[in-house]
Amino acid sequence: MSEKLSDETRGTLLDPLMETGWEIEEGRDAIRKTYKFDDFADAFGWMTRAAIWAEKWNHHPEWENVYNRVTVTLTTHDVDGLSTLDVKLARKMDGLFGPVDD
Helix, strand or coil: CCCECCHHHHHHHHHHHHCCCCEECCCCCCEEEEEECCCHHHHHHHHHHHHHHHHHCCCCCEEEEECCEEEEEECEHHHCECEHHHHHHHHHHHHHHCCCCC
16 A cells, blocks of 8 residues: 655655646645647557556556547545655656657
8 A cells, every 4th residue: 555645755756747747736635747649549549558557556547538638637545645656657657658749
């Protein structure tokens, strides 16, 4: 079982995620990010790859897909807030997404 992130570790673990576009969700202890893809197939393919890791780690995101966008919210319901599992899955999702081309 995971533990809720302590005040001492929150900045160290969350600050690098904030630099990649993750944000603290207002009103709850969760992080949120929207990924944009070229089309629906790319978005759905990414979701499938991310789902394999989520299932492997038994840590499932809250997410929604509208055409080429996927919005992900991560929190650990068992601890009522953020845990290292959320950080781990956020990093994996960013890695599966690859470099951002703007």
